[in-house]
Amino acid sequence: MPTFKLNINKKEYEVTVESGTPLLWVLRDNLNLTGTKYSCGEGLCGSCTVHLNGKAERSCIVSVEEAVNQKITTIEGLAENPNHPIFKTWIDLEVSQCGYCQPGQIMTLAAMLDSDSKPSRKEIDQTMSTVLCRCGTYNRIRKAIDKIVEEKL
Amino acid sequence: MSGFNKKTRREFIKVVGISGGGLILASFIPFNDLLSNADDDLKIFSPSVFLKIDSNGVVTIIFHRSEMGQGIKTALPMLVAEELEVDWKKIIIEQSDADSKYGSQSTGGSTSIRKNWEPLRVAGATAREMLILAAANKWKINSSNCYAENGFVVNRSNGNKLSYGELVEDAAKLPVPTNVKLKDPKDFKLIGKRVHRVDTPDKIYGKAIFGIDVVIPGMFYAALSRCSSFGGKVKSFDAGKTKSMPGVIDVVQISNGVAVIADSTWNAFNGRDALIVEWESGPYANVMTEDIRNEMKKHINDDGAEFEKRGDIKNIIEGETKLEAMYEVPFITHAPMEPMNCVAKYQNGKAEIWAPTQNAQDAQNEVAKILGISRDDVTVHITLMGGGFGRRLVNDYAVEAAEISKACGKTVKLTWTREEDMKFGFFRPPSMNIVKGSVTKDGKPAKFYHHIIAPSIMQMRFNKNLTAEKSDIAEGTVGLQYQIPNIKITGTLIPTHIPISWWRSVYNSQNPFAVESFIDEMAYTAGKDPYLFRKEMLPKDSRLTNVMNVAVEKAGWKAGEKFPDGKGMGIAIFSGYESYCAQIAEVTVKDNKLKIDKYTTVIDCGIVVNPDTVEAQLEGAIVFALSAALKSEITIRNGGVKESNYDDYPMLTYDETPIIETYYIENNYKVGGVGEVGIAACAPALTNAIFAATGKRIRRLPVKLN
Numbered sequence: 001m002p003t004f005k006l007n008i009n010k011k012e013y014e015v016t017v018e019s020g021t022p023l024l025w026v027l028r029d030n031l032n033l034t035g036t037k038y039s040c041g042e043g044l045c046g047s048c049t050v051h052l053n054g055k056a057e058r059s060c061i062v063s064v065e066e067a068v069n070q071k072i073t074t075i076e077g078l079a080e081n082p083n084h085p086i087f088k089t090w091i092d093l094e095v096s097q098c099g100y101c102q103p104g105q106i107m108t109l110a111a112m113l114d115s116d117s118k119p120s121r122k123e124i125d126q127t128m129s130t131v132l133c134r135c136g137t138y139n140r141i142r143k144a145i146d147k148i149v150e151e152k153l
Numbered sequence: 154m155s156g157f158n159k160k161t162r163r164e165f166i167k168v169v170g171i172s173g174g175g176l177i178l179a180s181f182i183p184f185n186d187l188l189s190n191a192d193d194d195l196k197i198f199s200p201s202v203f204l205k206i207d208s209n210g211v212v213t214i215i216f217h218r219s220e221m222g223q224g225i226k227t228a229l230p231m232l233v234a235e236e237l238e239v240d241w242k243k244i245i246i247e248q249s250d251a252d253s254k255y256g257s258q259s260t261g262g263s264t265s266i267r268k269n270w271e272p273l274r275v276a277g278a279t280a281r282e283m284l285i286l287a288a289a290n291k292w293k294i295n296s297s298n299c300y301a302e303n304g305f306v307v308n309r310s311n312g313n314k315l316s317y318g319e320l321v322e323d324a325a326k327l328p329v330p331t332n333v334k335l336k337d338p339k340d341f342k343l344i345g346k347r348v349h350r351v352d353t354p355d356k357i358y359g360k361a362i363f364g365i366d367v368v369i370p371g372m373f374y375a376a377l378s379r380c381s382s383f384g385g386k387v388k389s390f391d392a393g394k395t396k397s398m399p400g401v402i403d404v405v406q407i408s409n410g411v412a413v414i415a416d417s418t419w420n421a422f423n424g425r426d427a428l429i430v431e432w433e434s435g436p437y438a439n440v441m442t443e444d445i446r447n448e449m450k451k452h453i454n455d456d457g458a459e460f461e462k463r464g465d466i467k468n469i470i471e472g473e474t475k476l477e478a479m480y481e482v483p484f485i486t487h488a489p490m491e492p493m494n495c496v497a498k499y500q501n502g503k504a505e506i507w508a509p510t511q512n513a514q515d516a517q518n519e520v521a522k523i524l525g526i527s528r529d530d531v532t533v534h535i536t537l538m539g540g541g542f543g544r545r546l547v548n549d550y551a552v553e554a555a556e557i558s559k560a561c562g563k564t565v566k567l568t569w570t571r572e573e574d575m576k577f578g579f580f581r582p583p584s585m586n587i588v589k590g591s592v593t594k595d596g597k598p599a600k601f602y603h604h605i606i607a608p609s610i611m612q613m614r615f616n617k618n619l620t621a622e623k624s625d626i627a628e629g630t631v632g633l634q635y636q637i638p639n640i641k642i643t644g645t646l647i648p649t650h651i652p653i654s655w656w657r658s659v660y661n662s663q664n665p666f667a668v669e670s671f672i673d674e675m676a677y678t679a680g681k682d683p684y685l686f687r688k689e690m691l692p693k694d695s696r697l698t699n700v701m702n703v704a705v706e707k708a709g710w711k712a713g714e715k716f717p718d719g720k721g722m723g724i725a726i727f728s729g730y731e732s733y734c735a736q737i738a739e740v741t742v743k744d745n746k747l748k749i750d751k752y753t754t755v756i757d758c759g760i761v762v763n764p765d766t767v768e769a770q771l772e773g774a775i776v777f778a779l780s781a782a783l784k785s786e787i788t789i790r791n792g793g794v795k796e797s798n799y800d801d802y803p804m805l806t807y808d809e810t811p812i813i814e815t816y817y818i819e820n821n822y823k824v825g826g827v828g829e830v831g832i833a834a835c836a837p838a839l840t841n842a843i844f845a846a847t848g849k850r851i852r853r854l855p856v857k858l859n
């Protein structure tokens with residue numbers, strides 16, 4: 001089995017897994033970074049979103065090879081700063097219900113705000129509509145985003 | 154939020170010798186068990202199974218139900234803390250395992266607050282009274298001269314204080330009082346406040362451990378191959394290729410199929426996909442949705458079993474206008490974001506299970522049964538779950554994991570793929586609804602007849618001999634508050650081999666669609682505004698009328714309003730779970746494209762424990778019910794489920810979600826249910842709004858505009 005070097009949350013890791021293993025399962029099963037969630041396995045729901053070089057990607061359809069030589073950030077990495085405006089607003093407005101999709105919601109939003117701190121309504125709609133939430137927290141996500149964007153938190 | 158972190162000192166679980174279900178009162182705890190020692194000489198006072206206080210003053214509240222997003226891991230401990238008079242920020246909340254000493258742990262039917270409202274407050278008040286008496290004895294004063302506040306007992310006359318920690322040893326020597334006084338609602342400090350959820354930070358930081366995140370040392374990963382048609386069985390299998398695949402450790406057969414055990418989830422999935430299984434597909438291998446619909450259609454003119462009858466629905470009096478419609482809803486599934494999974498460890502005749510389950514005691518029983526061991530030899534740890542919505546009331550995935558663990562002799566985590574989650578669910582049954590009625594010359598309702606054709610969950614799951622009139626299929630239509638002089642509700646049960654079960658609000662997700670749509674049709678036939686038509690049929694000062702009036706006011710509903718082209722508002726109401734709810738939908742339909750602009754929803758659920766979670770449950774219920782009304786349908790094809798993932802079983806997305814305004818009525822009525830209440834009126838409010846906007850009446854879900 002090949003060994004892959006991965007840079008995750010500014011730390012270097014070496015994992016020995018089958019070629020083609022999705023990054024999601026490397027994070028979860030090999031590195032116990034379980035904040036990245038499995039839900040659809042086909043890039044349809046966004047629960048497994050991580051950042052690759054700052055860009056939001058669905059880790060269930062990114063192979064371990066594709067993740068080599070990229071800066072990978074997971075929800076655990078983003079949460080190294082619990083004062084991040086997204087976290088603070090998410091707690092303030094109690095966005096989460098079951099919470100399972102929320103790491104994916106937050107990682108998707110964080111990448112969007114990193115590239116554009118004043119996204120248009122259309123951009124927000126398009127970006128956030130790629131992450132599903134079965135509990136139906138969309139209204140509060142919208143309120144949280146509005147607050148973050150308007151108040152430039 | 155540091156107060157909610159896991160305990161650092163060694164965990165001490167007190168075992169109380171009580172079994173059997175029902176209400177657990179503090180007084181049932183044997184005297185000698187009130188005080189125990191932890192390893193570090195810490196004394197622990199536990200006058201109830203729901204709380205413990207140690208000699209350092211650390212208060213631990215035991216959460217005995219299942220948290221799946223509804224917020225009860227916060228709300229139930231609030232009930233204990235309110236009466237116990239402790240600093241909410243300093244308590245520890247501990248998830249219990251499955252144990253009959255807690256009474257029912259089944260988390261469904263919007264019962265968590267309703268059923269625990271009294272026992273949990275009694276538990277808190279009992280401990281409080283014992284601590285007060287212990288302090289009074291120490292000070293040699295009457296206990297009426299003391300009060301409890303923030304984890305201390307205070308002497309009224311001089312303001313002296315003793316902490317709960319200092320009192321636990323003495324309190325434990327006192328007899329447990331049997332009829333403690335509970336607080337007057339006007340004195341509540343915590344109940345009714347917007348309390349932040351205790352589990353939010355861990356969830357958003359990616360630290361919360363859901364079932365799928367559980368890791369046990371030495372654990373392996375399992376995936377299961379199942380027959381694609383319901384009722385099928387393994388005839389034979391060839392694991393040759395699988396066994397040569399990377400990471401595959403073992404292949405075992407269990408009741409539901411063939412399991413592959415590997416060193417990672419991914420390798421288990423791949424090993425499973427490489428299995429060659431020959432299935433004995435059974436008698437239902439060719440069943441299609443149309444076959445089930447055709448079977449249901451045969452019963453449209455049945456007399457059916459009678460659920461309710463008042464007056465005479467038969468004779469239409471001259472001048473009455475008759476109307477008739479058929480409404481239909483399909484099979485749908487829960488599709489929670491976290492697929493089914495379970496960790497199981499079977500060793501030396503004992504089993505330990507880590508399960509995201511809504512029904513931990515059932516998991517204990519079912520796992521014991523399949524393994525042939527005693528229930529007492531099965532430990533079930535309840536984990537957080539990524540949504541439940543009723544799906545996790547059935548513990549098939551825990552049973553599978555236990556069987557696999559026993560068969561391979563290893564600790565395993567069984568993970569279902571999303572495709573399995575879609576295909577091997579326990580579905581909300583379909584129904585056909587024949588509704589007939591009439592309105593008088595002066596626009597009053599005269600007759601209402603509802604005939605339901607549906608499979609019964611109760612019959613299929615519990616009692617094959619159950620007769621229709623004793624079944625569950627008429628929930629949400631029997632006992633309507635409308636004062637229609639002539640009413641008849643009947644039903645016919647359709648047996649089914651398709652696994653069916655409870656889906657958030659169960660039959661209330663379908664019967665009110667038929668009822669509230671038809672009431673709307675009656676209103677238009679009568680030439681009346683749908684709100685006023687309903688109002689005239691309801692008792693004047695009823696709580697249901699009140700929520701409807703408030704909704705009308707908040708949404709800006711104007712009776713008889715003519716909407717601009719393509720715009721419309723629809724109203725629907727519901728009472729159930731000891732609560733009342735009204736919803737108003739506002740829609741725009743342009744070129745056959747529907748946009749839902751806004752939902753206004755008003756609930757009266759009696760005393761509100763945590764306003765924020767009540768609102769969240771209503772918001773979530775609307776999104777959940779709209780997904781079903783607009784998009785969800787499970788199709789049976791060749792004996793199995795056609796849909797496989799979120800592309801062909803889609804749900805509402807961020808941009809499709811309307812503005813949702815929620816309101817609750819402030820009162821001191823008995824606590825009612827919340828989680829399921831917001832579902833029932835949602836679909837009919839929507840389809841009534843579509844009618845107002847377009848003149849098109851939607852009678853079959855999911856909504857199709859063309």
